[in-house]
Amino acid sequence: MSDAIDEVVTVVGIGADGWTGLAPVGREAIESADVVMGSARQLKLVPHSAEQIAWPSPLSESLPGLLAQNRGRRVVVLASGDPTFHGIGTTLTRLLGPEAVRVIPSPSSVSLACARLGWAQDQVQVVSLVGHPLELLHPHVQPGRRIVVLSWGAHTPAEVAATLTARGYGDSELTVLERLGSADERIRRTTASNFAENDVHSLNVVGITCRAIPDAPLLSTSPGLPDEAYESDGQLTKREVRAxxxxxxxxxxxxxxxxxxxxxGSIAIEWSRHHPSCRAVAIEQDDTRAKRLARNAAALGVVVDVVIGKAPEALAELETPQAIFVGGGATRPGMVEACWQALAPGGRLVVNAVTLETEAVVAKWYAELGGDLVRLSVQKASPVGGMTGWRAAMPVTIWSVTK
Known part of the structure; x- marks a missing residue:
């Protein structure tokens, strides 16, 4: 247990129905507390028998100090719904350790939303936009997909509707669920393109059933997005090679x-689109390209950390990776050595070569480290006069090796 506090912190999940909706165990914890912490809104929902502390801003920086100041006291922290579902329960467990935190959950906003919508919760994608960019929604917008969006405020539903419409998903069913579980709960349904609500409560979640118009672009999370999905000056790993x-x-x-x-940024972006927890760092020495890469990442719904610098020097202080892709600069002195040394055990190194000089470097390292060597030659049909023929792209040699 951390020495930040000597007592177990109890985290009580509370819904919009407040005190009446709490289970006896949650009420008992609050009634026996010396101090109750939570948002100003949450504190109004419970009796004032204990000292109350409203969260300061920013909370993440203040939380360790608040806990230290109340060492030895019975501390209860209020959370919305299920404290371990995008909530402060997870933060406290990370800070204090699981043995120092007792969690008493209530239904989460997602479980309440699915209950109202009649959706199977295990078949719904949850996207939190609380403190996160709206673009994170993009990878999950797929035909027929059901999504529950955790809103960051009253403005979120309109922004979600506009984003869906711009993506060609204006026919998607949009359900705004406000103050779930309270006496004045409200549920309204429309389509993304017809959304016109301007009196949405700040406590809301959005249910989406994705429906694409016929010509909406299909941006799968499988490798190999269309090249047209990227803004590029030509420095782009092409679709087939990328896959x-x-x-x-x-x-x-x-x-x-x-x-x-x-x-x-196509490799870093499609790596990140594979799963929300996949992370990528892109190293790019050209400032214009780095900014373009960041725009591509935002447009395709991921966050890629962009380091502006020249490799291998720029690699020195980066976090240890489990995979490295070298799409350019493999001929620089020390490049492959630096990447191989930095790679975590069991990690994958992949180097693509187009020029003879890079192929010579790849051949040398293949002889030394082994791995897999593949040469791709892609041909695409294109007009030849009034007929059609094959036009070959430059062959690409791909060396991959596991450490």
Missing amino acids: VTLSRLAPTPGQLLWDVGGGA
Whole structure:
């Protein structure tokens, strides 16, 4: 247990129905507390028998000090719904350790929303926009998908509707569920393109059934998005090569990728789209390309950390990755050595070569470290006069090796 506090902190989940909706165990914890912490709104829902402390802002910086100041007292923390579901229960467990935190949950906003909508909760994608960019919604917008959005305020439903409409999903069913569980709960249904509500309560979640118009672009989370999905100056790993490259990198939830020589960022972006917990750092020395890469990441609904610098020097202080892709600069002295040394055990290194000089470097390292060597030659049909023929792209050699 952390020495920040000597007593177990009890976290009580509370719904919009307040005190009346709490189970006896939650009421007992609050009634026996020396101090109750929570948002100003939550504190109004419970009796004032104990000292009350409203959360300061920013909470993350103040929380350790608040706990230290109340060492030895019976502390109860109020949370919305289920404290371990996008809530402060997880924060406290990370800060104090699981043995120092007791959690008493109430139904989460997602479980209440699914109950109202008649949706199977295990078949719903949950996207939290609380403190996160709206673009994180993009990877989950797929035909027929059901999504529950945790809103950041009254403005979120309108922003979600506009985003869906711009993506070609204006026919999607949109349900705004406000103050779930309270006496004045309200549920309204419309479509994304017809959304016109301007009196939405700040406590709301949004249910979406995604429906695409016929010509809406399909942006799958599988590797190999259309090249047109990216803004590019030509420094782009093309679709077919990208799909094979990512199969060698093997995106895995929770793992980190270095995309060395990021260019348009397609490898880092599609790695990150595989799963919300996949992370990527793109190293790009050109400032204009780095900004373009960041725009591509936002447009495709992921966050990629962009490091502006020249590899291998720029790699020195980065977090240890489980996969590294070198799309440019493999001929620089020390590049492959630095990547191989930085890679975590069991990690994957993938280097793509187009030029003879890079192929020579790849051949040398393949002879030394082994791995897998593949040469791709892609041809696409294109007009030849009034007929159609094959036009070949430059062949690409892909070297992949596991440490």
